[in-house]
Amino acid sequence: MNIYQPQKRTIMKVTELNYDTKVFRIKVSRGFTHQPGQFVELSVPGIGEAPISICSSPEEKGYIDLCIRRVGSVTNAVHKMTAGDAIYIRGPYGVGFPLDSIKGKDIVYLLGGLGLPPVRGHINYVLAHKEDFGRVTILYGARTPADLLFKHEFDDWKKRANFLVTVDAAKNPDGTPCHWDGCVGFGVALIDKLTYPIKDAVGIIVGPPVMYKFAIKRFKEAGMEDRQIYVSLERLMKCGVGKCQHCQINHKYCCLDGPVFNYAEVKELPEAI
Amino acid sequence: MIGKKIKKGDVGRFLSSLAGEYTVIGPVKHGSVFMFAEIDDEHPPVLDYPRTVLPVKKYLHPPRETMFEFRKGEFREMLPESRLAFFGLHICDINAIVRLDMAMASDPYYSARRGGMLIMGVECKPSEECFCKSMNADRLPHGVCDLFFREEGDGYIVYAGTEKGRKLLGSPLFHATDLAVTGISAECEEKKPLDYEKVWRSFARNHTNPLWDEMARLCLGCTNCTTVCPLCYCYDVADTSEVVPENSRRERFWDSCTLLNFATVAGGHKFRPNIKDRFRNIYTHKFKSFVDEFGLPACVGCGRCIVYCPAGINMRANLEKLEVG
Ligand SMILES: Cc1cc2nc3c(=O)[nH]c(=O)nc-3n(C[C@H](O)[C@H](O)[C@H](O)COP(=O)(O)OP(=O)(O)OC[C@H]3O[C@@H](n4cnc5c(N)ncnc54)[C@H](O)[C@@H]3O)c2cc1C
Ligand code: SF4
Ligand code: SF4
Ligand code: FES
Numbered sequence: 001m002n003i004y005q006p007q008k009r010t011i012m013k014v015t016e017l018n019y020d021t022k023v024f025r026i027k028v029s030r031g032f033t034h035q036p037g038q039f040v041e042l043s044v045p046g047i048g049e050a051p052i053s054i055c056s057s058p059e060e061k062g063y064i065d066l067c068i069r070r071v072g073s074v075t076n077a078v079h080k081m082t083a084g085d086a087i088y089i090r091g092p093y094g095v096g097f098p099l100d101s102i103k104g105k106d107i108v109y110l111l112g113g114l115g116l117p118p119v120r121g122h123i124n125y126v127l128a129h130k131e132d133f134g135r136v137t138i139l140y141g142a143r144t145p146a147d148l149l150f151k152h153e154f155d156d157w158k159k160r161a162n163f164l165v166t167v168d169a170a171k172n173p174d175g176t177p178c179h180w181d182g183c184v185g186f187g188v189a190l191i192d193k194l195t196y197p198i199k200d201a202v203g204i205i206v207g208p209p210v211m212y213k214f215a216i217k218r219f220k221e222a223g224m225e226d227r228q229i230y231v232s233l234e235r236l237m238k239c240g241v242g243k244c245q246h247c248q249i250n251h252k253y254c255c256l257d258g259p260v261f262n263y264a265e266v267k268e269l270p271e272a273i
Numbered sequence: 274m275i276g277k278k279i280k281k282g283d284v285g286r287f288l289s290s291l292a293g294e295y296t297v298i299g300p301v302k303h304g305s306v307f308m309f310a311e312i313d314d315e316h317p318p319v320l321d322y323p324r325t326v327l328p329v330k331k332y333l334h335p336p337r338e339t340m341f342e343f344r345k346g347e348f349r350e351m352l353p354e355s356r357l358a359f360f361g362l363h364i365c366d367i368n369a370i371v372r373l374d375m376a377m378a379s380d381p382y383y384s385a386r387r388g389g390m391l392i393m394g395v396e397c398k399p400s401e402e403c404f405c406k407s408m409n410a411d412r413l414p415h416g417v418c419d420l421f422f423r424e425e426g427d428g429y430i431v432y433a434g435t436e437k438g439r440k441l442l443g444s445p446l447f448h449a450t451d452l453a454v455t456g457i458s459a460e461c462e463e464k465k466p467l468d469y470e471k472v473w474r475s476f477a478r479n480h481t482n483p484l485w486d487e488m489a490r491l492c493l494g495c496t497n498c499t500t501v502c503p504l505c506y507c508y509d510v511a512d513t514s515e516v517v518p519e520n521s522r523r524e525r526f527w528d529s530c531t532l533l534n535f536a537t538v539a540g541g542h543k544f545r546p547n548i549k550d551r552f553r554n555i556y557t558h559k560f561k562s563f564v565d566e567f568g569l570p571a572c573v574g575c576g577r578c579i580v581y582c583p584a585g586i587n588m589r590a591n592l593e594k595l596e597v598g
Binding site for chain 1: 340343348350376379381480481507509510513514521525528530535538539540544554557561562565
């Protein structure tokens with residue numbers, strides 16, 4: 001089997017989340033398994049290929065959900081597609097977030113913007129098995145209220161976890177002011193609102209490249225050790241299988257050794273964080 | 274290893290006898306430089322050459338190739354059908370194939386070309402830019418080179434390193450001799466070869482070394498070094514469409530980590546914004562990550578990057594600094 005061969009699949013459903021982001025449900029065989037945090041390479045013939053995280057829980061069988069923001073050629077082409085259209089994928093690839101090894105522990109998610117989708121499958125798995133885990137906190141920040149993703153799941157997360165949301169500014173994406181009752185400020189600052197100690201918790205950080213340094217610093221100030229912290233790193237990826245060298249972070253491949261890394265593993269790795 | 278002898282005048286006839294089954298490639302003169310090209314009566318191979326501009330990589334992992342054609346709703350893999358015979362490869366270039374094999378063995382396009390390939394080596398005449406000894410690439414690797422040619426009087430003594438090679442030696446153009454060799458190696462003139470393991474160890478402490486500023490100062494990021502290197506195999510992928518997507522192709526082509534956009538992600542964030550970061554990345558991949566992955570450096574000391582760097586950057590000299598610093 002050609003390691004680059006895209007497989008034909010069908011879009012089952014498209015859900016619009018906001019002005020630039022949609023969730024595509026793609027039919028896969030019931031035998032398809034993945035770890036939350038892993039990604040697929042998604043192809044649109046004649047346009048190209050792009051790595052996209054699987055955002056559904058591994059327990060949802062027969063399909064995977066891909067949450068896609070429209071930013072360039074492939075993602076714009078996908079956005080024009082509807083249920084019944086053919087789409088091409090290969091994967092899943094990479095290393096996802098730990099599940100079994102963190103059973104019994106408290107978990108704090110710190111997510112910025114498009115950092116939520118890669119973790120959503122993990123969150124939904126953990127919340128479906130609450131008895132196996134400790135306290136769960138989800139801290140989520142987006143640029144503006146309109147940028148918030150999966151709003152329809154917020155009520156459920158609020159019921160089952162300690163869920164806090166913030167936006168950088170109470171504005172519309174075009175910069176004009178908008179109505180917003182909630183918290184304003186950077187996502188990282190939500191750590192201050194926690195009412196219990198998180199020094200023994202597992203910390204999961206996913207967000208834009210600039211967020212990691214600050215987020216890690218705050219987790220460490222809260223008493224976490226390096227090895228309690230997990231990050232998912234984004235790099236330009238072409239092959240997804242350790243050949244093209246685009247995703248190299250010094251001597252690690254983001255596509256094979258990541259995208260999810262334990263912070264202790266990449267702490268000394270130049271260019272990683 | 275017992276060799277057989279072939280007269281100089283008969284080499285051309287031997288190569289012609291291969292032409293039925295293979296496309297025969299060898300070093301030919303092109304203006305002031307040498308290049309690998311198809312050889313025939315009008316383009317005879319030149320065996321006394323320092324190095325070609327582009328290495329064998331240009332055939333095994335070509336500058337541009339089609340991976341898939343999109344037809345009738347499916348991506349159809351376009352595996353190349355090639356039977357290439359390389360004549361006149363130097364020991365460093367043969368070692369480079371062995372190392373490229375490590376990285377690309379599971380790549381279907383590479384393997385399709387590599388599978389049926391014939392490798393015929395020749396003794397080299399090392400020049401001052403060569404440092405194969407330092408890179409552990411001065412000996413003929415075992416079981417890879419089908420035939421190896423060593424000049425001897427009015428002809429060549431030819432040794433077979435594989436079963437395929439032994440069969441070819443059955444040709445009546447080869448005559449029995451009693452000359453035997455054990456181990457074939459290049460006469461590299463390096464007086465004090467580097468220790469690539471020492472270089473590898475130095476990467477742990479060297480990321481912030483001021484040496485990088487000094488070494489990268491002159492680099493233009495022009496991609497010459499990565500283009501001519503037999504062990505730079507980075508590539509980019511893009512779809513090309515002839516108006517309708519039903520007629521599209523997925524192609525890949527050489528890329529280079531010396532380019533700014535090599536590590537730029539959506540949103541425009543650049544992970545190696547400065548030339549220094551990118552210059553260091555060439556070295557990190559060759560002398561740290563490739564060694565981690567496969568146990569040997571992604572360099573065979575062929576000297577091409579030194580000869581073709583417009584800024585006069587000398588990789589060997591830089592490695593010497595890294596080894597101690
Ligand atoms: C592991 C991983 C998981 C990911 N998961 C998701 C996900 O779940 N959802 C999601 O939406 N995205 C995800 N991404 C990001 C996604 O892969 C990229 O946004 C995608 O590759 C964009 O592809 P495109 O063809 O649409 O954009 P492109 O056409 O490649 O353009 C993307 C953006 O980059 C800019 N750009 C393009 N080329 C250049 C260049 N040469 N120089 C400077 N700027 C350039 C463009 O202007 C545009 O803004 C993930 C990425 C990785 C690595
Ligand atoms: S050939 Fe020389 S100038 Fe060009 S990228 Fe390589 S080191 Fe830099
Ligand atoms: S790095 Fe330079 S010397 Fe080493 S194999 Fe590549 S071109 Fe040859
Ligand atoms: S994406 Fe090609 S090596 Fe990782």
